[in-house]
Amino acid sequence: IVVWDEEFFQGRRQEFTTECYDVRACGFQTLRSLKIESGAWAGFEHVGFQGQQFVLERGEYPRWEAWSGSHAYHMERMSSFRPIACANHRNSKMTIFEWENFLGRKGELSDDYPSLPAMGWGSSAVSSFHAHSGAWVCSQFPGYRGFQYILECDCHAGEYKHFREWGSHAQTSQVQSIRRIQQ
Amino acid sequence: IVVWDEEFFQGRRQEFTTECYDVRACGFQTLRSLKIESGAWAGFEHVGFQGQQFVLERGEYPRWEAWSGSHAYHMERMSSFRPIACANHRNSKMTIFEWENFLGRKGELSDDYPSLPAMGWGSSAVSSFHAHSGAWVCSQFPGYRGFQYILECDCHAGEYKHFREWGSHAQTSQVQSIRRIQQ
Numbered sequence: 001i002v003v004w005d006e007e008f009f010q011g012r013r014q015e016f017t018t019e020c021y022d023v024r025a026c027g028f029q030t031l032r033s034l035k036i037e038s039g040a041w042a043g044f045e046h047v048g049f050q051g052q053q054f055v056l057e058r059g060e061y062p063r064w065e066a067w068s069g070s071h072a073y074h075m076e077r078m079s080s081f082r083p084i085a086c087a088n089h090r091n092s093k094m095t096i097f098e099w100e101n102f103l104g105r106k107g108e109l110s111d112d113y114p115s116l117p118a119m120g121w122g123s124s125a126v127s128s129f130h131a132h133s134g135a136w137v138c139s140q141f142p143g144y145r146g147f148q149y150i151l152e153c154d155c156h157a158g159e160y161k162h163f164r165e166w167g168s169h170a171q172t173s174q175v176q177s178i179r180r181i182q183q
Numbered sequence: 184i185v186v187w188d189e190e191f192f193q194g195r196r197q198e199f200t201t202e203c204y205d206v207r208a209c210g211f212q213t214l215r216s217l218k219i220e221s222g223a224w225a226g227f228e229h230v231g232f233q234g235q236q237f238v239l240e241r242g243e244y245p246r247w248e249a250w251s252g253s254h255a256y257h258m259e260r261m262s263s264f265r266p267i268a269c270a271n272h273r274n275s276k277m278t279i280f281e282w283e284n285f286l287g288r289k290g291e292l293s294d295d296y297p298s299l300p301a302m303g304w305g306s307s308a309v310s311s312f313h314a315h316s317g318a319w320v321c322s323q324f325p326g327y328r329g330f331q332y333i334l335e336c337d338c339h340a341g342e343y344k345h346f347r348e349w350g351s352h353a354q355t356s357q358v359q360s361i362r363r364i365q366q
Contacts, residue, residue: 040301057325058301059298059324059325059360061324065329066324067324067326067328068328069326069328112297112362113365114364115365117241117242118223118242118366119365124243141242141243141244142240143238143250143252143320144252145250146249146252176243177242179295182301182302
């Protein structure tokens with residue numbers, strides 16, 4: 001990941017090959033543009049991998065608007081980031097549950113789902129997740145829009161029992177699209 | 184598609200099963216929330232299916248932010264919409280080209296690609312498209328963020344030779360993610 005403190009890849013530039021707990025420790029106030037040259041990364045609003053989450057796959061992100069994809073609040077801040085360990089796409093597997101604590105109706109996923117309702121999931125919410133393999137991103141609205149939450153088989157043993165465990169900025173269990181994260 | 188003139192499914196309500204060329208003709212100033220109950224739809228900023236495009240798959244969209252996914256300009260307007268004819272996911276096929284008029288290096292697509300660079304496409308742009316079957320949405324940034332452009336085998340015979348043919352709001356050929364639209 002290569003980051004800049006100005007939009008459109010201008011200003012102070014630094015390249016990272018591993019996680020950054022706090023960009024201020026590297027002399028940045030915040031990040032305003034970035035390029036992902038290899039792998040998949042998770043960006044976070046706050047230091048210490050807290051707050052709103054941003055999935056960053058290979059490509060160019062010239063402004064905050066390019067990676068946020070959510071209007072719920074507009075902080076223009078990215079303060080920490082880390083790599084995501086992905087599985088091969090064909091091997092990614094996850095179970096979703098209607099209720100908290102892996103209860104209620106369940107669905108087995110091994111593909112990308114821009115609309116869970118269109119795939120027969122009878123609700124606009126998912127209350128718990130078990131990521132068996134790979135890394136996934138679920139989104140509040142259909143078409144991968146709105147708040148994003150990253151789910152990894154390597155974190156929490158892949159178990160997310162309640163929306164408070166998906167990330168510190170989740171306010172509800174509203175989830176209408178889910179896809180695998182691409183290395 | 185069910186639409187409301189207030190956010191969160193409040194106010195004047197109307198159900199449609201076919202296209203609407205101009206919501207003002209149905210007594211709406213604009214749409215502020217909507218639910219897709221069946222099929223996939225395309226929403227447009229302006230009347231007559233013009234301006235910024237929004238892919239709408241099954242699910243709930245309580246506010247403008249839920250369907251826009253782009254910050255490039257914030258008009259909070261949807262003035263027309265129409266159904267999209269999708270193919271079965273397994274049968275969707277498209278060819279992308281490095282240069283305008285179907286020239287230069289090409290790539291054959293039959294899956295969803297949250298990052299074209301990660302799949303080996305050596306650029307952050309696609310200059311022309313040929314949609315052989317199905318309906319597709321390409322996006323400006325990785326992870327299906329930023330401006331969206333709808334590409335259908337049933338429109339223009341599936342041929343999009345230049346970014347001016349993808350939609351009246353396209354300013355560049357910057358395209359970093361592409362996926363099939365889900366019925």
